[in-house]
Amino acid sequence: MAVDQERLQTFMGRMVGEFGAVASAALILLGDKLGLYQAMAGRGPMTSSELATRTGMTERYLREWLSAQAAAGFVEYQSSSQTYELPAEQALCFADETSPVFIPGFFQVCESMFNDLPLIEEAFRTGKGVGWHQHSHALFHGTERFFRPGYAANLISTWIPALDGVDAKLKAGASVADVGCGHGSSTILMAQAYPQSTFVGFDYHEPSIQYARRAAEKAEVTDRVRFEVAAAKDFPGRDYELVTFFDCLHDMGDPIGAAEHVRQSLKPDGTWMIVEPFANDRTEDNFNPVGRIFYAASTLICTPASLSQDGQMGLGAQAGEKRLKDVVVKGGFRHFRRATETPFNLILEARP
Template sequence: MTDTRTTGDPTEAPQVDMDTLMAFVFRAVEEAGATLNAGLVVMGDKLGWYRDLAQHGPSTPAEMAARTGTAEPYAREWLNAQAAGAYVTYDPASGRYTLPPEQAVALTVEDSPAFLPGLFQIALGTVHDTDHILDAARAGTGVGWHEHGVDVHVGCERFFRPSYHANLVGSWLPALDGTVDRLTQGAVVADVGCGHGSSTILMAQAFPGSTFVGYDYHEGSIATARERAEAAGVGDRVRFDVASAQDFAGTGFDLVTMFDCLHDMGDPVGAARHVRGALADDGTWMIVEPMAGDRVEDNLNPVGRAYYGFSTLLCTPTSLAQDVGLALGTQAGPARIRDVVTAGGLSRFREVARTPFNLVYEARP
């Protein structure tokens, strides 16, 4: 092993430990493979390869390709890459590839909180737009949510919806003081930053006596949300309007919700003030944000790493593209969210629930 000590001269280059260097190189090679695998997971999801393996069990590339109407050379190389990454297993004796049951849940069951293709889809779409982020970083400007491609918008909804499906009605809303009773009796709810409307529709299905309005500044997302509400049979009690968090219409809301969007806003304090004015005097603001600690060192883990990546390439540019451009970042943490809420004029703030990926807060006037 090379001696890494120096003479103390600040101009002297540090000695390099070759074992440490090569360990980092091989780690980087692994991560380059992981980067490529984002595209491969999206490919397997969109072409139906994971679902085919889950349904039919051990298969050769030719069998899988024939069943899915795809080309065998692509299927073969994809399967080999998936086997090298331990997403599937390979049996040399039979030449067949198997999707283990645990991977099948994570890669094919869309209602499972462990469902992963949406995460890979938004990651791939985010990386695809890196050139725009480079230009924005040089200029100190932003890149709006509406400027990203469809994989970002669809992937975001597919990533977060399983967690909402698993937690929103069963644990998050019951954690809010008295909110479920009000929703059962008949409440008026604003879901701000609703995107494709998954959270809004889930609440409307669970509480047919309440009425809901979903707001988002992105017209394309609102159009999708309206279609989803009609398909879900809740169009009679759900409305979706194009509006920002600073100017959405209405007052006297019993509940205002924001799901994984407050940190994306250019003026979150302004949004908090607007929510305060829109809430009934005894209303509740539920804020769902990415899992984060208050200190950088709290977030130096796999989840924090992914969120810091999204923060750099997606969430911070989105905030900087708006007025004020506070750029809280995806890993804002509870203390900064509390500061935003109290600066907006709400006096009560507490954490009420958490998952590996989210923190849930309750704020009241």
């Protein structure tokens, strides 16, 4: 093959940026776990020695970490005073867990991706799946921390109001099942916003359910929230006014079977809200920065999860609205529409 040297050099220049991004991921994790970003947020310029005093960490390590952060453009460096400052914008991203742009959770997910590579390598060779429960704990905690800011910013203010009549039902008092609830963030957010309604979160992963129960106690919503271990195809209960699936339908081996069970569990005028990663229907239309992230997650987490279950449909995180509609309709639903969207999510409404 003839090699175009100019194209090669351009590509290698791009790869230098990739090297820095991958290496910086570990440093972001370190800064998050050690509380370094929190210690810098809103405190103005500081030297590495001042940060060491504030955090109790070793100055020499902090000096190197801060230089790496400055080289990445995450913090600002003043050479005259040899000080480093975390700007307000970056503080929202790195230090404020209530911010809609808080990002360290994503890097915890990436930590799991690297930790669990031996499992994925074996899956590639054998065709077997890798269940959610087989991953490292970094995935469970990272997923909750990564998705929670987006849910907090959009779920109550935009997504539920986009559904036909659901907001009014929840305000009056309705029965809700949140399936695949993980650590329970979505369930608790809804319970806090709609105190007249009752909520039950279901997940097959018992450690996540135990975590969600503790989170509900901390949020003081146990009077209207409970969490139970159950899978999407057999969760108990009937006559729910609302069933929600947050970023989990595509992970299921038999999403059509799950859809059938949701249909049976709903009231005749009930609603199924399905939140899925944003994707266009054509593969090539997802070749963009968001699609790149989701295809990577799908390769390492979502598709292996589906292939570990009965059905092994393997929708993947970039299934797209057309394929998701096909699943929902085959599950017995007659009404399906895109209620709203964000750059990262499709919010879909299904009704019997």
